Amino acid sequence: MLEVQDLHVYYDAIHALKGISFSVARGEIVTLLGANGAGKTTTLKTVSGLLRPRRGSVGLAGQALEGLEPHEIVRLGVAHVPEGRKIFPRLTVLENLKTGAYSRRSGSIGEDMDHVFVLFPRLKERSRQMAGTLSGGEQQMLAIGRGLMARPKLLLLDEPSMGLAPIVVEQIFETIQSINREGVTILLVEQNAAIALAVSHRGYVLETGCTILEGRSADLIHNDLVRQAYLGG
Amino acid sequence: MKKGERMKRWFVHIGLIGYIGLTCALVFYFPQSVLAFLLFEASLLLIYYAALPRTTKLFFAAVALVLLMPLLGIVNGYYLEVAIQVGIFVALALGLNIVVGFVGLLNLGFVAFYAIGAYLWAIFGSAHANEFLPGAHFPLAPSWFFVFLFLSVLVGALTGVLLGLPVLRLRGDYLAIVTLGFAEVVRALVNNLDKPINLTNGPKGISPIRRPPLFFQPILELLGLKLDAAVLYPLYFYFLVLLMVLLVILVARRLEGSPVGRAWKAIREDEIAAAVMGIPVVRMKLLAFAVGASFAAAIGVLFAAKQVFINPESFTFMESIGVLAMVILGGMGSIPGAILGATAVTILNLQLLKGLSLWLNTLRQSGIILALPLLGSFDLSQIPAQFEPAKYERMVFGLILILMMIFRPQGILPPRRSEVKSDGAA
Numbered sequence: 001m002l003e004v005q006d007l008h009v010y011y012d013a014i015h016a017l018k019g020i021s022f023s024v025a026r027g028e029i030v031t032l033l034g035a036n037g038a039g040k041t042t043t044l045k046t047v048s049g050l051l052r053p054r055r056g057s058v059g060l061a062g063q064a065l066e067g068l069e070p071h072e073i074v075r076l077g078v079a080h081v082p083e084g085r086k087i088f089p090r091l092t093v094l095e096n097l098k099t100g101a102y103s104r105r106s107g108s109i110g111e112d113m114d115h116v117f118v119l120f121p122r123l124k125e126r127s128r129q130m131a132g133t134l135s136g137g138e139q140q141m142l143a144i145g146r147g148l149m150a151r152p153k154l155l156l157l158d159e160p161s162m163g164l165a166p167i168v169v170e171q172i173f174e175t176i177q178s179i180n181r182e183g184v185t186i187l188l189v190e191q192n193a194a195i196a197l198a199v200s201h202r203g204y205v206l207e208t209g210c211t212i213l214e215g216r217s218a219d220l221i222h223n224d225l226v227r228q229a230y231l232g233g
Numbered sequence: 234m235k236k237g238e239r240m241k242r243w244f245v246h247i248g249l250i251g252y253i254g255l256t257c258a259l260v261f262y263f264p265q266s267v268l269a270f271l272l273f274e275a276s277l278l279l280i281y282y283a284a285l286p287r288t289t290k291l292f293f294a295a296v297a298l299v300l301l302m303p304l305l306g307i308v309n310g311y312y313l314e315v316a317i318q319v320g321i322f323v324a325l326a327l328g329l330n331i332v333v334g335f336v337g338l339l340n341l342g343f344v345a346f347y348a349i350g351a352y353l354w355a356i357f358g359s360a361h362a363n364e365f366l367p368g369a370h371f372p373l374a375p376s377w378f379f380v381f382l383f384l385s386v387l388v389g390a391l392t393g394v395l396l397g398l399p400v401l402r403l404r405g406d407y408l409a410i411v412t413l414g415f416a417e418v419v420r421a422l423v424n425n426l427d428k429p430i431n432l433t434n435g436p437k438g439i440s441p442i443r444r445p446p447l448f449f450q451p452i453l454e455l456l457g458l459k460l461d462a463a464v465l466y467p468l469y470f471y472f473l474v475l476l477m478v479l480l481v482i483l484v485a486r487r488l489e490g491s492p493v494g495r496a497w498k499a500i501r502e503d504e505i506a507a508a509v510m511g512i513p514v515v516r517m518k519l520l521a522f523a524v525g526a527s528f529a530a531a532i533g534v535l536f537a538a539k540q541v542f543i544n545p546e547s548f549t550f551m552e553s554i555g556v557l558a559m560v561i562l563g564g565m566g567s568i569p570g571a572i573l574g575a576t577a578v579t580i581l582n583l584q585l586l587k588g589l590s591l592w593l594n595t596l597r598q599s600g601i602i603l604a605l606p607l608l609g610s611f612d613l614s615q616i617p618a619q620f621e622p623a624k625y626e627r628m629v630f631g632l633i634l635i636l637m638m639i640f641r642p643q644g645i646l647p648p649r650r651s652e653v654k655s656d657g658a659a
Contacts, residue, residue, distance in 0.1 A: 050505060070514075074510065079509070086505060086506035088503060102496060102512050
């Protein structure tokens, strides 16, 4: 479904991605692991069009994405849940969700909203509240729900566990798995390697802008390098 | 409805009618009293806050604005002038509110669009266009005013987009500085384009500018109303402004509730998140610039026709700051806030401070000598002329702004009253 080939991205003079290649098949959860500065977020931003690659290609089901504007990429079925959630604090939960459906003009928005509320019942209770008043976990749920409102075929999740209590992280990853079972392909970026490998099918390990390792998640968990670097021995 | 509630509602009705009636009577009996007129103006605020159904409120507001205000304007013509000025600034504030309040783009040069609208009609609605166009087709007939009103919306939108295209990549402070520069460029152009080709007549300004046609005069005469043009024009402009303000409010409200309005606010809250939600950020910002500018340009046409004479003095940087202050005082991103902010600041400038000066003058001329304990006596006629509040217009205004920002930074009427502070997630 998603095919990334030899991606090179620069921040002015800084060479952030030095030829990253990976692929995500339909229905998979694929995770990108790596330390700070490895290029995980940069990769997601490039896929969703926020950054332009200097070289390389990003293909979605055969269509080239590089060079398209972010809003065009959303229309093609890619939703990006950015790092740090980035919900709209002074809009209500309901307005946040409606904004997620901006790229669609069809009438089934209410249906999708109900679906988000089934996945995250807490959001329904707080639907008229300002999003900025939600707790961190609720904000993450809202960010994911808002992404789903675009009816994506591919969901990009950037560090959904960031700054959350372990129990909340667990809940959120359970929901991510059920979203995946409903047929949404997921590309997941995580620092929490243990949980990311537990829920994903395959994984890639990034280091300073390069892919250094790839494999089935079940294998990566037992890989020495991964164990030492990301799982604490 | 419970009996107690019904009683309460009747009470509110009677109170409101009583207040409006009383203040009207006061204005009729004391046509020179600023206080009486201020009390009447406050009735609109009362209507806004009254615990009544929307339709009833609208009815009261309509009676006050369509019936009572013009009647009071016949009693004292200056009141109509105040009302017209208020209307002009309300329209400007609503336009700027879209750019600053909804989308969060700080625009320090909003008055440029107002100037463009004003000069558009000034040049072609006076004989001035003959200076650079062959033949003597100008001034255009008064009925062209309406064509230019429409045209100014397009020209305003176009200049808004033209300014927006190169600068919308900038953010925050940088955008503010560029818009400031743009307004100064427009003013400098208007000031200096009297040569080599005389387009704007430079600092001398343009006059006389045609006013819109009194097409309804025959109808009024049929009804037996013979009103002099000197009375008719202020009334006419009052209703034109009222109509335009209503239109502007309607458009702003419609936009606010639409997906476009949500997209604007999303951009204000977080531009990157808005982009990945599928919102075409640049296009949406341009749209906001265009809509805001078109409001300003249209009201500029009306301003030119009302003033009959305009020159670059009316479009200074302070004017932009004034409109921005109205939006901030009222509450950024709030339509009722922008209306209230514009009204309050205009009335403060035109009436409150001048009223106080007047009062000080009467005191001075009264010849009263105050006997102050310990300090001896003080002759009120000794109060120096420098004490006149009107001389402190800017200072009083500045003080109000400072106090507001300290004690109520969200403005008088912020967008949603239930709004709770965010925990800095932005």
